[in-house]
Amino acid sequence: MLYLFRILRNNLFTITFLVLFFISYLQVLQFNDYQQTYYFNTSKSFLNSWDRLKLNVTSYFSLTHKNESLARENTELRKMLAANYLFKDGKLRLSSDSSPYKRYHYILARVIKSSVYDQNNFITIDKGKSSGVQKGMAVIAPNGIAGVVYDVSEHFAVLISVLNTQFIASPMIPEINYRAGSVQWDGKSANIVKLKGISRFEKLKPGMQVYTSNYSTLFPEGIQIGKIKDFKPSGTDNFLDVNVELSNDFRKMDYVYVVHDFYKAEIDSLKKTEVQDGP
Amino acid sequence: MALDYIKRFLLFIVLVLIQFFIIQELNFGTHLIRPMPYIWAILVLPFQTNRYALLIITFATGMLLDIFSDTRGMNAAACSLLAYSKYLADTRLLELDVLERDGYDYLSPNYKGWLYYFYYTGTLTLIHHLCFFVLNYYRWSALVSILSSAVFSAAVSLMLMMLIRFFTRKY
Numbered sequence: 001m002l003y004l005f006r007i008l009r010n011n012l013f014t015i016t017f018l019v020l021f022f023i024s025y026l027q028v029l030q031f032n033d034y035q036q037t038y039y040f041n042t043s044k045s046f047l048n049s050w051d052r053l054k055l056n057v058t059s060y061f062s063l064t065h066k067n068e069s070l071a072r073e074n075t076e077l078r079k080m081l082a083a084n085y086l087f088k089d090g091k092l093r094l095s096s097d098s099s100p101y102k103r104y105h106y107i108l109a110r111v112i113k114s115s116v117y118d119q120n121n122f123i124t125i126d127k128g129k130s131s132g133v134q135k136g137m138a139v140i141a142p143n144g145i146a147g148v149v150y151d152v153s154e155h156f157a158v159l160i161s162v163l164n165t166q167f168i169a170s171p172m173i174p175e176i177n178y179r180a181g182s183v184q185w186d187g188k189s190a191n192i193v194k195l196k197g198i199s200r201f202e203k204l205k206p207g208m209q210v211y212t213s214n215y216s217t218l219f220p221e222g223i224q225i226g227k228i229k230d231f232k233p234s235g236t237d238n239f240l241d242v243n244v245e246l247s248n249d250f251r252k253m254d255y256v257y258v259v260h261d262f263y264k265a266e267i268d269s270l271k272k273t274e275v276q277d278g279p
Numbered sequence: 280m281a282l283d284y285i286k287r288f289l290l291f292i293v294l295v296l297i298q299f300f301i302i303q304e305l306n307f308g309t310h311l312i313r314p315m316p317y318i319w320a321i322l323v324l325p326f327q328t329n330r331y332a333l334l335i336i337t338f339a340t341g342m343l344l345d346i347f348s349d350t351r352g353m354n355a356a357a358c359s360l361l362a363y364s365k366y367l368a369d370t371r372l373l374e375l376d377v378l379e380r381d382g383y384d385y386l387s388p389n390y391k392g393w394l395y396y397f398y399y400t401g402t403l404t405l406i407h408h409l410c411f412f413v414l415n416y417y418r419w420s421a422l423v424s425i426l427s428s429a430v431f432s433a434a435v436s437l438m439l440m441m442l443i444r445f446f447t448r449k450y
Contacts, residue, residue, distance in 0.1 A: 013366070016331060017334055020359040023355075025356055030351065118415060122349050188424065189309075
């Protein structure tokens with residue numbers, strides 16, 4: 001026993017180091033538990049005021065870019081206006097009130113912090129529980145998908161960015177009517193994601209647009225993800241290794257929309273019964 | 280003496296702030312370069328520092344940066360490993376009595392020349408960066424990325440640290 005104590009005392013420095021290292025290592029591991037939300041709650045309220053201060057200073061440097069992207073989005077929306085369409089015969093009537101059937105509602109939020117250089121990147125936005133943001137909601141930017149809400153506090157929310165190795169979305173390529181596989185980030189470049197599980201026999205072409213699929217309930221259908229940059233056979237199996245160039249620039253994100261799906265709970269409960277009744 | 284402590288404390292704060300506000304926002308055009316020159320503050324801690332204090336200070340520095348930048352323990356782990364290796368390197372590699380006699384309290388190129396200086400600083404930087412990137416990527420399939428990130432980032436960090444040294448040097 002005394003001998004044991006002596007070993008402990010002689011190696012106290014190494015043991016202290018190992019303990020500290022282990023504490024940090026546990027925190028790294030904590031992220032692998034997807035539902036774990038301990039870190040972000042600790043001191044966000046204090047840090048967010050810092051980030052906001054920083055944003056107030058830095059946001060002036062990219063005003064031109066932001067104006068451009070908002071203007072572009074405005075034109076896209078303007079194209080959808082009813083006034084652009086001619087209704088020649090009186091049979092078709094446009095109903096402006098479609099609220100009973102409204103599925104999606106959008107909450108405007110501002111990005112106060114966005115990292116792109118990590119392997120697991122997060123985005124902090126300035127809307128939280130008080131504005132109706134909930135865990136698991138999809139978030140889209142003017143030019144494409146942005147992420148999924150991971151943790152919510154009263155006035156802020158943390159998103160899992162598309163540039164996060166834990167992020168998955170389902171793609172669709174309308175040109176070849178393809179809806180399968182998944183979109184995932186491989187952690188190498190801030191504007192490239194991988195399209196996984198796409199068969200070798202699909203007739204892909206570089207430049208094809210990739211959108212979010214209607215097979216997934218996470219994102220609304222048809223939100224732009226990006227366009228195919230290049231592809232090659234993966235060698236080990238029958239799949240293609242496809243690079244998709246993201247349409248959204250994660251370094252210059254400012255305004256995003258949190259998507260509130262009114263029917264999500266209903267669809268999710270249906271899915272649950274499906275699983276329970278399944279074989 | 281008290282002035283010296285305040286100076287060192289300020290160096291820590293300034294380097295962590297520079298890291299958070301400037302270095303991490305810089306776009307180097309690739310994911311492989313992610314310099315962390317804030318470890319300069321740790322590298323110039325005097326040899327006489329109590330070794331437990333050394334561990335705690337570095338751990339706290341890493342933790343502070345982790346909380347700031349959502350990296351979850353990666354900087355803290357890398358920094359405590361750096362402190363441990365720095366202690367081992369100082370006690371096993373360097374002739375501390377010679378250095379102390381000449382009035383140095385951290386390594387200077389005057390000791391055994393620039394090559395030796397870069398060997399010491401570069402190895403410690405590489406150890407820190409390697410630990411950080413292993414925890415950041417955290418999968419074996421990215422082994423090549425981990426190694427190349429560590430080497431390139433350490434090289435850039437080393438350059439930036441020499442710049443910091445130029446502005447803050449004592450010897």
